[in-house]
Amino acid sequence: MLGRVNHIAIAVPDLAAATAVYRDTLGAKVSQAQALPEHGVTVVFVELPNTKVELLEPLGEASPIAAFLAKNASGGMHHICYEVADIIAARDQLAAGGARVLGDGTPKIGAHGKPVLFLHPKDFQGTLVELEQV
Ligand SMILES: CC[C@H](C(=O)O)C(=O)SCCNC(=O)CCNC(=O)[C@H](O)C(C)(C)COP(=O)(O)OP(=O)(O)OC[C@H]1O[C@@H](n2cnc3c(N)ncnc32)[C@H](O)[C@@H]1OP(=O)(O)O
Ligand SMILES: [Co+2]
Numbered sequence: 141m142l143g144r145v146n147h148i149a150i151a152v153p154d155l156a157a158a159t160a161v162y163r164d165t166l167g168a169k170v171s172q173a174q175a176l177p178e179h180g181v182t183v184v185f186v187e188l189p190n191t192k193v194e195l196l197e198p199l200g201e202a203s204p205i206a207a208f209l210a211k212n213a214s215g216g217m218h219h220i221c222y223e224v225a226d227i228i229a230a231r232d233q234l235a236a237g238g239a240r241v242l243g244d245g246t247p248k249i250g251a252h253g254k255p256v257l258f259l260h261p262k263d264f265q266g267t268l269v270e271l272e273q274v
Contacts, residue, residue: 155197
């Protein structure tokens with residue numbers, strides 16, 4: 141089912157500060173900030189040779205990462221995104237096996253313009269899993 145790791149996401153309280161650390165302290169190539177109001181976040185991608193880091197800042201009152209940052213004021217590892225060839229087949233297989241697919245199970249379009257779904261962290265070793273169809 142799983143392909144490459146598409147990105148590893150870090151939730152941050154201050155996206156500009158986090159971007160500066162990756163760009164200036166770590167010398168990494170960073171993208172422009174991308175507001176994703178439908179996802180309640182603003183993101184910056186850190187481009188790496190073998191994957192990406194997605195820096196996430198809450199956007200709007202109902203951001204799904206607000207509670208996470210309330211518990212982790214400095215920020216922290218938020219989710220890992222795996223690539224899949226067929227997100228509907230993956231969803232149906234996982235749901236049939238008892239895994240909780242978040243939301244109503246309908247894939248949304250993510251930051252890369254591809255369909256994404258999220259799986260409940262409690263079903264995957266305390267780790268929020270995102271699937272992205274590539
Ligand atoms: C798609 C655009 C972009 C992209 O890559 O293209 C993105 O990745 S956007 C990323 C932001 N969007 C999401 O994260 C959507 C999916 N997330 C959710 O629906 C929520 O964050 C959810 C349900 C995972 C957690 O929501 P919330 O924190 O409000 O609920 P609880 O406090 O009840 O948490 C339940 C339970 O899970 C633990 N938890 C929460 N978040 C995480 C996490 N990121 N990693 C691990 N565990 C997490 C939380 O501590 C609670 O555990 P408990 O032991 O019961 O306290
Ligand atoms: Co993501």
